[in-house]
Amino acid sequence: MKVLFIDSVHPFLEKKLSEAGMTCVMGSHMSPDEVDQNIHQYQGLVIRSRMKMDEERLKKSTQLKFIARAGSGLENIDLNYCQQHHIDCFNAPEANCKAVGEHAIGMILTLFNKLITGNQEMRKGLWRREENRGLELGHRTVGIIGYGHNGKAFAKLLTAFGTKVLAYDKYAPVEEEGLIQSVSLEELQRHADIVSFHVPLTDETHYYFDNVFLDKMQQPFYLINTSRGKVAKTKTIVDGLESKKILGACLDVLEYEKASFENIGDSDDHPEMNYLLNANNVILSPHVAGWSIESHIKLSEVLATKILFKYATLL
Numbered sequence: 001m002k003v004l005f006i007d008s009v010h011p012f013l014e015k016k017l018s019e020a021g022m023t024c025v026m027g028s029h030m031s032p033d034e035v036d037q038n039i040h041q042y043q044g045l046v047i048r049s050r051m052k053m054d055e056e057r058l059k060k061s062t063q064l065k066f067i068a069r070a071g072s073g074l075e076n077i078d079l080n081y082c083q084q085h086h087i088d089c090f091n092a093p094e095a096n097c098k099a100v101g102e103h104a105i106g107m108i109l110t111l112f113n114k115l116i117t118g119n120q121e122m123r124k125g126l127w128r129r130e131e132n133r134g135l136e137l138g139h140r141t142v143g144i145i146g147y148g149h150n151g152k153a154f155a156k157l158l159t160a161f162g163t164k165v166l167a168y169d170k171y172a173p174v175e176e177e178g179l180i181q182s183v184s185l186e187e188l189q190r191h192a193d194i195v196s197f198h199v200p201l202t203d204e205t206h207y208y209f210d211n212v213f214l215d216k217m218q219q220p221f222y223l224i225n226t227s228r229g230k231v232a233k234t235k236t237i238v239d240g241l242e243s244k245k246i247l248g249a250c251l252d253v254l255e256y257e258k259a260s261f262e263n264i265g266d267s268d269d270h271p272e273m274n275y276l277l278n279a280n281n282v283i284l285s286p287h288v289a290g291w292s293i294e295s296h297i298k299l300s301e302v303l304a305t306k307i308l309f310k311y312a313t314l315l
Helices: 012-019 031-042 081-085 093-112 114-124 149-161 185-191 210-215 235-241 271-278 295-315
Strands: 003-006 024-025 046-048 066-069 088-090 141-145 164-168 180-182 194-197 221-225 245-252 283-284
Touching: 003 012, 003 031, 003 185, 003 221, 012 024, 024 164, 066 271, 066 295, 081 088, 088 295, 093 114, 093 149, 093 221, 093 245, 093 283, 141 149, 141 185, 149 164, 164 185, 185 210, 185 245, 210 235
Parallel strands: 003 024, 003 046, 046 066, 066 088, 141 164, 141 194, 164 180, 194 221, 221 245, 245 283
Antiparallel strands: none
């Protein structure tokens, strides 16, 4: 079985697949055209986000048995086509969910405790204690939307602070435990002081957070998004910040970032981005919540286990 690595991942995956008898070809240097010209030779693909695996490209992969994505989201793969043509799709949300949860905690604590402002002022010789008085996370109610691996990991960390957690998932049951409660979306919008998104990007979740959602929030709140940028409409975030309905935002993902997650477009093209870049109550990071040193290898470990469980006996 030949496997093409379209993106770079931790070498552990190549090592384990090669040991099992698969032929691994490194193709992270290949252009999209080169991939299209050669994809028919391979039974397996390893990807991240550099290229879309849409129907047009997949039709060229006449021998394809599986696609493995080193990450959690599968929005860059035509899942309907794969299902119709019996192509297995593997991802690894359990490998980086702890990293996502810890990153979200770090962002909200940074915002609540004004760590960036305090650090900058101290370096200028300013000693402003009252102005940098913080908030305690344990006194807040956090509403988590999406209770898969990432949502669960975040919820578990929050309970260590004594934070009340309201969890809503349209498709998966929420296991209630201690401070974690299963609620309807309406109940979450009624009581949450913080709203955190942990949903995949689909047609249903595109602009999930829009002005309709914002209007249904019953009290001022903080927003966290570590899922996908297009889950939350930037214009709505800015509207909420300007009206003070949103008290602050922690955004690891942005609507205008490239589909490959490599960079973001020119902020001059998007006035809303300029607002976020200059807002003191907004914490930004470059889509790295799930990209820790530890998760880098864990993603490859999980994918190796899943691929070999299915295909090792067929080699």
